[in-house]
Amino acid sequence: MRLMCGPSAQFRQAHNLGGGRATFWLPGTNRAFGIRGDIHASKGPGDRGVRTRRGGRHDGTDSGGGAMSTAAWVTTYANVDSRGGDERVTIRDVSETQHEMVVTFDDGTIERYRFDVMEGMAPRTPRITDIDGRDGEEVLVTTSAGANTMRFRILTRAEGRWLTVKGSGNRVFDLWEGGGMSAASRYRCEGTTLLTVNATLDSNGRTYSGKVNKYKLNGAKVDWFNTTSFSGVAKNDPVLSYGTGSCAR
Numbered sequence: 001m002r003l004m005c006g007p008s009a010q011f012r013q014a015h016n017l018g019g020g021r022a023t024f025w026l027p028g029t030n031r032a033f034g035i036r037g038d039i040h041a042s043k044g045p046g047d048r049g050v051r052t053r054r055g056g057r058h059d060g061t062d063s064g065g066g067a068m069s070t071a072a073w074v075t076t077y078a079n080v081d082s083r084g085g086d087e088r089v090t091i092r093d094v095s096e097t098q099h100e101m102v103v104t105f106d107d108g109t110i111e112r113y114r115f116d117v118m119e120g121m122a123p124r125t126p127r128i129t130d131i132d133g134r135d136g137e138e139v140l141v142t143t144s145a146g147a148n149t150m151r152f153r154i155l156t157r158a159e160g161r162w163l164t165v166k167g168s169g170n171r172v173f174d175l176w177e178g179g180g181m182s183a184a185s186r187y188r189c190e191g192t193t194l195l196t197v198n199a200t201l202d203s204n205g206r207t208y209s210g211k212v213n214k215y216k217l218n219g220a221k222v223d224w225f226n227t228t229s230f231s232g233v234a235k236n237d238p239v240l241s242y243g244t245g246s247c248a249r
């Protein structure tokens, strides 16, 4: 994918971007992201490929090998209220450990939701989903991104507020994706059922065994209703497929 940077006057205006900031968009998509500070290197395609010195926070202290690869914000568009046109959904960094989702509606109304993230993580494009099949989307925001595993929080909108989806014991219900070689974590949707898959590599080093949990999303709560086990499945077995698109709006 080719990375474009340039005038993008619409985004610059929309985000009130002044000097010292740059805006990029991804051709053929509705995604854009921005960076702050002075760009001193670019390693090419991809929306995490820009290295920047963060103006204001690390100015002059992170040059050379300490330079951070970071996007200060990412944007996508989605009809989160199922009315009218698409809303602009932006994730921006507030601090090293906190991001904020900013949803801008047609009428200029803005809704915000702040959440804690793994320290130093760059904002990731949110995943727009429809898990419960009802009006309005759920938004998955990334709260950590390790070498091979990502963690997501599910946000749902109710009466103009964004709520964190919780599970049993009123605990935040995270979704995981990845796992590398030794483990496999997935999520997907079958109709209005949310499935999570957690498996570990068997001692033979080739196959995986684990569990599939099934849930229903009711408002801002997921209710578990079923667990099944599997064992000795190959890495390319359908049970271990990502299938995240099945939850997409």
Ligand SMILES: [Ca+2]
Binding pocket: 078, 079, 080, 081, 082, 083, 084, 085, 086, 087
């Ligand atoms: Ca709308």
